[in-house]
Amino acid sequence: xxxxxxMMGKIVCFSFFLLAFFSCKHHENEYHSITDxxxxxxxxxxxxxxxxxxxxxxxxxxEITEGEHTFLIPERKSQIKSYACTECHSKPLEKMQRKxxxxxxxxxxxxxxxxxxxxxxxxxxxxxxxxxxxxxGNTIDFNTSYNLxxxxxxxxxxxxxxxxxxxxxxxxxxxxxxxxxxxxHNPHKPHFESRWPARFNTQKVKERx
Amino acid sequence: MSNNNKKWFSLNLGRKEKAASGSCSCGxxxxxxxxxxxxxxxxxxxxxxxxxxxxxxxERTKDGFEQVFDVKMDRRTAFKKLTAxxxxxxxxxxTSCSVISSDENKEKSQIDWEEQFKGNYKLMTDEEKNGTVDxxxxxxxxxxxxxxxxxxxxxxxxxxxxxxxxISKCKGYMDCVNACVEENNQDRNSQMQYIxxxxxxxxxxxxxxxxxxxxxxxxxxxxxxxxxxxxxxCDNPPCxxxxxxxxxWREDDGLVVVDYDWCVGCRYCMAxxxxxxxxxxxxxxxxxxxxxxxxxxxxxNRMRKKGVMEKCTFCVQRSRAGKNPACVExxxxxxxxFGNLLDPDSTIRWVLENKKVxxxxxxxxxxxxxxxxxx
Amino acid sequence: MRRLRVFGxxxxxxxxxxxxxxxxxxxxxxxxxxxxxxxxxCYSIQLEHGLSVTGMTDRVSWGLYISNFTFLVGVAAAAVxxxxxxxxxxxxxxxxxxxxxxGLAVAALIMCLAFVVADMGGPSVxxxxxxGIGVFNFPNSMLTWDVLVLNGYLFLNITIPLYILxxxxxxxxxxxxxxxxxxILSVFWAVGIHLVTAFLYQGLQARPFWNNALLGPRFxxxxxxxxxxxxxxxxxxxxxxxxxxIQDKTIKKIAMVVTVAAQIxxxxxxxxxxxxxxxxxxxxxxxxxxFFGLDGKDALLPWIWTAIPLNVxxxxxxxxxxxRNNFKVLFFCCFILFxxxxxxxxxxxxxxxxxxxxxxxxxxxxxxxxxxxxxxGIWALGAFVFTILAKTAIGIELGTLKYKKNEGI
Ligand code: SF4
Ligand code: SF4
Numbered sequence: 001x002x003x004x005x006x007m008m009g010k011i012v013c014f015s016f017f018l019l020a021f022f023s024c025k026h027h028e029n030e031y032h033s034i035t036d037x038x039x040x041x042x043x044x045x046x047x048x049x050x051x052x053x054x055x056x057x058x059x060x061x062x063e064i065t066e067g068e069h070t071f072l073i074p075e076r077k078s079q080i081k082s083y084a085c086t087e088c089h090s091k092p093l094e095k096m097q098r099k100x101x102x103x104x105x106x107x108x109x110x111x112x113x114x115x116x117x118x119x120x121x122x123x124x125x126x127x128x129x130x131x132x133x134x135x136x137g138n139t140i141d142f143n144t145s146y147n148l149x150x151x152x153x154x155x156x157x158x159x160x161x162x163x164x165x166x167x168x169x170x171x172x173x174x175x176x177x178x179x180x181x182x183x184x185h186n187p188h189k190p191h192f193e194s195r196w197p198a199r200f201n202t203q204k205v206k207e208r209x
Numbered sequence: 210m211s212n213n214n215k216k217w218f219s220l221n222l223g224r225k226e227k228a229a230s231g232s233c234s235c236g237x238x239x240x241x242x243x244x245x246x247x248x249x250x251x252x253x254x255x256x257x258x259x260x261x262x263x264x265x266x267x268e269r270t271k272d273g274f275e276q277v278f279d280v281k282m283d284r285r286t287a288f289k290k291l292t293a294x295x296x297x298x299x300x301x302x303x304t305s306c307s308v309i310s311s312d313e314n315k316e317k318s319q320i321d322w323e324e325q326f327k328g329n330y331k332l333m334t335d336e337e338k339n340g341t342v343d344x345x346x347x348x349x350x351x352x353x354x355x356x357x358x359x360x361x362x363x364x365x366x367x368x369x370x371x372x373x374x375x376i377s378k379c380k381g382y383m384d385c386v387n388a389c390v391e392e393n394n395q396d397r398n399s400q401m402q403y404i405x406x407x408x409x410x411x412x413x414x415x416x417x418x419x420x421x422x423x424x425x426x427x428x429x430x431x432x433x434x435x436x437x438x439x440x441x442x443c444d445n446p447p448c449x450x451x452x453x454x455x456x457x458w459r460e461d462d463g464l465v466v467v468d469y470d471w472c473v474g475c476r477y478c479m480a481x482x483x484x485x486x487x488x489x490x491x492x493x494x495x496x497x498x499x500x501x502x503x504x505x506x507x508x509x510n511r512m513r514k515k516g517v518m519e520k521c522t523f524c525v526q527r528s529r530a531g532k533n534p535a536c537v538e539x540x541x542x543x544x545x546x547f548g549n550l551l552d553p554d555s556t557i558r559w560v561l562e563n564k565k566v567x568x569x570x571x572x573x574x575x576x577x578x579x580x581x582x583x584x
Numbered sequence: 585m586r587r588l589r590v591f592g593x594x595x596x597x598x599x600x601x602x603x604x605x606x607x608x609x610x611x612x613x614x615x616x617x618x619x620x621x622x623x624x625x626c627y628s629i630q631l632e633h634g635l636s637v638t639g640m641t642d643r644v645s646w647g648l649y650i651s652n653f654t655f656l657v658g659v660a661a662a663a664v665x666x667x668x669x670x671x672x673x674x675x676x677x678x679x680x681x682x683x684x685x686x687g688l689a690v691a692a693l694i695m696c697l698a699f700v701v702a703d704m705g706g707p708s709v710x711x712x713x714x715x716g717i718g719v720f721n722f723p724n725s726m727l728t729w730d731v732l733v734l735n736g737y738l739f740l741n742i743t744i745p746l747y748i749l750x751x752x753x754x755x756x757x758x759x760x761x762x763x764x765x766x767x768i769l770s771v772f773w774a775v776g777i778h779l780v781t782a783f784l785y786q787g788l789q790a791r792p793f794w795n796n797a798l799l800g801p802r803f804x805x806x807x808x809x810x811x812x813x814x815x816x817x818x819x820x821x822x823x824x825x826x827x828x829x830i831q832d833k834t835i836k837k838i839a840m841v842v843t844v845a846a847q848i849x850x851x852x853x854x855x856x857x858x859x860x861x862x863x864x865x866x867x868x869x870x871x872x873x874x875f876f877g878l879d880g881k882d883a884l885l886p887w888i889w890t891a892i893p894l895n896v897x898x899x900x901x902x903x904x905x906x907x908r909n910n911f912k913v914l915f916f917c918c919f920i921l922f923x924x925x926x927x928x929x930x931x932x933x934x935x936x937x938x939x940x941x942x943x944x945x946x947x948x949x950x951x952x953x954x955x956x957x958x959x960x961g962i963w964a965l966g967a968f969v970f971t972i973l974a975k976t977a978i979g980i981e982l983g984t985l986k987y988k989k990n991e992g993i
Contacts, residue, residue: 014556033576034444035561037444038369038371038550038551038558038561041551042550042551042552042553042558043370044550045367045551045553046366046367047367048365048366048367048368048549048552049365049529050365050368050529050530051531052531052532054531055514055531055532069492099386112529116899131384155584156584159564159584161562162556162559162560162563163546163548163555163556163557163559164373164375164546164556164560164563164564164582165375165378165543165584166543167540167543168219168533168537168546168556170531170532170533171527171528171530171531171533172528172532172533172537172547172548172549172555172556172557173531173549174552174554176556176557179543184542184543186540192380192541192542192754193381194380194427194428194429195427195428196425196426196427196428197381197382197383197406197424197425197428198382198384198387199381199383199386199387199390200423200425201400201402201423202400202480203400204400204401204422204423205423207641207643207947208945208946209642325708325709328719329712329718329719332719399636405943407943417943417944418940418944419944420943420944422943422945426634438943447745447788447789447790450724450725451708451724451725451726451727451787451788452721452725453720453721453725453727453728453731454712454713454718454719454720454721455719455721456712471708471709471712472705472706472707473704473705473706473709473712474635474704474706475700475703475704475705475709475727476645476646476703477703477725477784479642479645479647479729480646480788480790480791480937480938481790482790482942483786483789483790483942484790484942485642485941485942485943487642488642489635489642489645489705490634490705491634491635491636491640491641491642492633492635493633493634493635493636514706515634515635515705516634516635516704516705516706517705517706518705552894573789573790574789575789
């Protein structure tokens with residue numbers, strides 16, 4: 001009788017250990033962490049067939065190369081309503097101001113840095129209105145206006161080039177198309193407005209009463 | 210379903226019926242070619258349908274597709290249909306009944322039957338995946354007269370999705386929440402939302418206890434910052450581990466998805482998720498017909514039924530097609546970044562390598578693929 | 585062939601016994617049937633409208649059903665406390681009690697399964713969980729372990745008594761070589777079902793309140809207190825209402841088991857409280873909520889502050905031999921201990937696990953009427969099953985139910 005019980009006990013214990021052993025997690029390709037895994041698996045990255053080209057759609061883009069980053073940004077000039085500026089600004093600004101003609105751009109209120117730092121001509125070229133100008137007077141094209149912003153906002157520029165600042169157009173898949181500064185920020189008033197949230201969840205309130 | 214070494218059990222009744230009706234000599238595959246012998250043929254099938262109705266009965270009409278597709282089918286209509294088919298089965302009504310409507314009913318019931326006893330999506334072959342998607346699309350069409358497009362696109366190779374969230378950029382507008390609800394056909398009655406935006410006080414650190422995730426005032430509020438949470442698509446997801454029927458799993462591109470038709474609604478995964486990533490359909494989800502997003506994926510935003518789990522899928526219907534998830538696209542501040550972690554040139558990779566990133570509850574070992582960073 | 589005939593006659597005879605009885609018996613069964621029907625009605629409402637008719641939400645996603653389930657697994661496991669001495673150690677004292685204990689285990693297990701089904705969002709697709717037909721996520725999911733061990737235990741607890749009763753029915757002695765291996769197995773198994781159920785919660789890193797190593801042992805201790813306590817109460821009732829002889833000695837021995845288990849349970853409770861409150865961390869919030877309330881939310885306070893004093897009182901009373909040997913005190917102690925552990929291991933364990941939520945949000949849980957109705961219905965089902973089993977077993981043991989060889993079928 002006694003030995004019978006002992007036998008049974010042994011069998012139960014043994015099968016328990018066997019079961020425990022087989023139920024251990026057998027993960028193949030165990031990496032220490034997700035970062036290790038990403039690093040290891042991206043070593044032989046061949047690219048994917050997925051493309052976001054179709055979603056960029058109607059937007060006309062231009063390709064830019066900044067540092068080691070090459071990507072698309074929206075073309076700007078065709079989007080500016082009153083471009084080319086020289087259609088009105090036929091003469092240098094100084095000469096036009098003297099004339100008794102209708103005032104233009106009166107509705108633009110500068111809200112960007114303070115008056116000591118910036119005024120219209122910090123960016124606009126009074127002598128040739130079709131282009132912008134850098135602090136040192138070099139010409140900057142309207143299409144690459146980010147070059148103007150990055151004179152002061154160097155950190156944001158770095159982030160934008162890498163993709164940490166700003167928004168993608170189309171989708172995540174290559175080719176990369178990113179919005180440029182002026183697509184989100186009004187250069188004359190670059191901050192985001194405060195407003196009400198898009199929705200309010202009344203059910204959640206009830207739940208937590 | 211020619212596959213012999215299937216890992217699940219299925220009744221092949223529906224198939225047989227189809228084969229039988231296909232063999233009808235008049236060439237119409239959908240029955241009803243008008244002859245006396247054929248009306249007898251319909252009789253058999255209708256009888257089967259009636260039998261199905263009787264055997265699954267109430268339960269089927271409640272958990273089946275009527276309620277999924279938001280078509281009001283009260284018990285009386287169900288009963289009427291049942292008696293009608295029984296009558297046909299008995300041969301009492303043969304030619305007088307409208308052929309078209311009976312055809313449609315028959316097809317509906319057959320779809321319901323096959324759907325009720327189909328296998329786990331994860332274990333299906335591509336063919337079977339297409340099969341079930343076709344059935345669902347057809348069923349929707351039969352019930353509402355509208356068409357949807359439903360994809361069963363698999364994970365692409367060399368893709369692993371990741372997400373980054375810029376805490377200093379988020380302004381608490383909740384545009385993402387809006388976009389998510391609209392994109393993913395979430396229940397409007399219970400106001401289900403995958404995304405939570407937590408309004409935190411400056412100087413208190415990431416103190417979720419004191420944060421408010423249901424604020425309603427002008428934002429951004431003075432002295433506060435905002436932090437969004439949703440399912441983090443853990444690479445080592447505890448929710449997947451605990452599911453007793455493998456109704457939820459991690460796809461090869463890193464998405465953690467749920468097969469709504471396979472889930473038994475035990476809510477074990479909900480208890481196991483440390484990030485509040487899962488939502489349960491406590492009652493029948495309802496979306497007004499006009500607001501339904503018709504671009505769907507089987508694992509994503511297709512219509513759910515009551516008693517099943519659902520969650521953020523990084524908008525699988527969009528992301529697998531190369532688009533950004535709806536939240537990323539809707540965010541006006543660019544606080545949300547999405548991409549392929551395996552692509553060394555992707556923007557998400559640049560963020561991970563160049564910003565100071567962190568994740569929530571990293572000590573739990575769940576390896577979420579959702580990183581936070583600041584400017 | 586002969587066996588089949590005997591079995592048929594057994595079924596027929598037991599049907600006969602369970603349909604005949606005193607007026608009180610009929611009243612009792614009618615009451616249970618009524619409650620069961622009421623529960624079924626409530627469940628039909630739940631089926632119709634979904635789980636939204638319960639008090640559960642995304643925040644507290646398990647409630648009354650799972651609480652009762654957890655508690656009842658413990659009751660079922662406790663049958664082992666009687667099996668072991670009787671079958672294995674040949675302690676004759678427990679012989680009569682053990683059949684009752686196993687009947688209780690069967691009833692408890694049936695209730696467990698009923699609670700699990702009631703908790704499911706999609707009962708119509710439950711076949712997905714049947715191994716072979718559906719997909720069974722074994723061994724990863726602790727819930728599949730639980731399904732396996734519960735059903736295995738149910739099987740053991742049905743077959744062993746059935747075999748013994750079957751032999752006794754024919755007026756023969758049961759062969760120990762046949763049932764002892766099963767009995768030993770069920771001893772291990774009983775520990776298994778309760779540990780596995782504890783692991784169900786213990787394995788969730790998301791819920792710090794559950795994710796502690798003491799949960800499993802504490803489950804066992806409280807189970808071995810609450811289960812035998814219930815058995816004592818049931819034996820007392822049976823002694824009162826039937827001719828079935830149960831000796832004082834038996835009850836006293838079981839009382840001993842209850843006492844030791846209750847003491848161990850109390851020690852573990854103290855250890856747990858010490859850990860939570862001596863150096864409270866972020867993870868102690870659930871315990872704070874349970875015992876003191878959090879942010880003015882304190883729905884569980886009345887419950888837990890009923891349970892703790894009852895628990896302590898019962899344990900203290902039971903510890904003194906004099907008091908324990910007084911049957912009035914003993915029955916009272918068993919009753920309050922049972923209630924205390926029901927609260928502590930049901931509500932007091934499941935609900936605070938979800939509060940506060942992963943991001944510190946507190947949504948309290950109160951069961952709705954429908955939920956309570958279903959719960960009552962399932963308890964009535966358990967009582968119903970147990971009554972039937974006990975009545976048959978007692979009949980056979982008393983010899984009133986016997987196989988008549990010349991009876992033709
Ligand atoms: S966040 Fe939660 S639901 Fe999402 S994968 Fe991780 S554990 Fe699962
Ligand atoms: S609720 Fe559904 S997905 Fe979650 S664990 Fe249960 S069966 Fe699996």
